[in-house]
Amino acid sequence: MDATDAVRTTGARTLGRAGGIEVSALGFGCWAIGGEWQDGEGNPLGWGAVDDDESVAAVRRALDLGVTFFDTADTYGAGHSERVLGRALAGRRDEVVLATKWGNRFDAATRTLTGSDADPGYVRRALTGSLTRLGTDRVDLYQLHLSDAPLDVAAELRDVCEELVAEGLIRVYAWSTDDPERAAVFAEGPHCAAVQHACNVLEDAPAMLALCEERGLASINRSPLAMGLLTGKHGSGSRGAAGDIRAMPPSWLRWFGAGGVPEPQWLERVDAVRDILTSGGRTLAQGALGWLWARSARTVPIPGFRTVAQAEENAGALEHGPLRPEQMDEIDRLLSRPQD
Numbered sequence: 001m002d003a004t005d006a007v008r009t010t011g012a013r014t015l016g017r018a019g020g021i022e023v024s025a026l027g028f029g030c031w032a033i034g035g036e037w038q039d040g041e042g043n044p045l046g047w048g049a050v051d052d053d054e055s056v057a058a059v060r061r062a063l064d065l066g067v068t069f070f071d072t073a074d075t076y077g078a079g080h081s082e083r084v085l086g087r088a089l090a091g092r093r094d095e096v097v098l099a100t101k102w103g104n105r106f107d108a109a110t111r112t113l114t115g116s117d118a119d120p121g122y123v124r125r126a127l128t129g130s131l132t133r134l135g136t137d138r139v140d141l142y143q144l145h146l147s148d149a150p151l152d153v154a155a156e157l158r159d160v161c162e163e164l165v166a167e168g169l170i171r172v173y174a175w176s177t178d179d180p181e182r183a184a185v186f187a188e189g190p191h192c193a194a195v196q197h198a199c200n201v202l203e204d205a206p207a208m209l210a211l212c213e214e215r216g217l218a219s220i221n222r223s224p225l226a227m228g229l230l231t232g233k234h235g236s237g238s239r240g241a242a243g244d245i246r247a248m249p250p251s252w253l254r255w256f257g258a259g260g261v262p263e264p265q266w267l268e269r270v271d272a273v274r275d276i277l278t279s280g281g282r283t284l285a286q287g288a289l290g291w292l293w294a295r296s297a298r299t300v301p302i303p304g305f306r307t308v309a310q311a312e313e314n315a316g317a318l319e320h321g322p323l324r325p326e327q328m329d330e331i332d333r334l335l336s337r338p339q340d
């Protein structure tokens, strides 16, 4: 792993090439604050019930603590996350960089995901809905939410995004995908500024980080806390709550098994690196964020949250900053990953 280019500060990071949009090194992910929603079979897609007043207070607390980047999607809570975020940011819109996503269809009345839509003609409709719910006239970072869309379709969608940039409806765009080949297709667009992909201390993404370096893209890291596993509150006896996607995990969700029981092999790895992550007075979550900042100067982790306390703890990671290079090497050794 190459941590030599890591920035020894948690000052601003940039979406895209030099001169791009500045964001705080930490963003906040707004999936959980969308509350409960489901797929067509009734399986939970949210993180259980939420208290909207608490969510609003958490967003405002994050702002006060220096967080300027918020990531949501039209589908989170079938539009509810965007509404709550819009409410929280009322009067403070110009202080933040707002990211949302399109590509899935939903029924807001029943809070149900109804399918996906990769049609170029759908992008504008989806964007109009997001602008209304967010209470704004532009989206700063617009992201394709269909991680495995075909390359030729993606090229068309990228061109639609360029049109939306020209019209001032979005500022830059990205693809939320774990596939570097797909991300490279979007990167051909002059206003593609980032890729959103899974990355955390348990799940490195060297090929995607190399692409971000080569193409000058920000690496926006979803699931930076392994969906809560890297906060230390889930032990072998933990169970998921009703309405929480972690209690009925779909096949792609690797951290938790049936009933929301944390997968033992991942718990073992958390234990292996716990002492390093919690060094220097960090909490485990803060150490996990510090790993991402040390991993590359382009990373912007976007931990999810549902309370003011979580917002404070996660924003507190900014003060601790990145892990040191020797700590990064030691983590690779403990997790049996190749080292430089």
Ligand SMILES: NC(=O)c1ccc[n+]([C@@H]2O[C@H](COP(=O)([O-])OP(=O)(O)OC[C@H]3O[C@@H](n4cnc5c(N)ncnc54)[C@H](OP(=O)(O)O)[C@@H]3O)[C@@H](O)[C@H]2O)c1
Binding pocket: 028, 029, 030, 031, 032, 047, 071, 072, 101, 145, 147, 176, 196, 221, 222, 223, 224, 225, 226, 227, 228, 229, 231, 233, 285, 302, 303, 304, 305, 306, 309, 310, 311, 313, 314
């Ligand atoms: N396809 C996509 O584009 C995609 C997919 C996944 C995620 N994302 C984005 O990435 C964001 C983050 O990823 P994620 O939501 O998968 O997971 P994550 O950030 O790895 O974990 C977030 C969850 O951990 C718990 N948590 C957070 N801070 C905590 C703290 N300090 N102490 C204790 N618990 C804490 C909260 O859940 P509990 O309190 O319920 O435990 C929170 O919802 C999402 O919100 C979303 O914006 C995008």
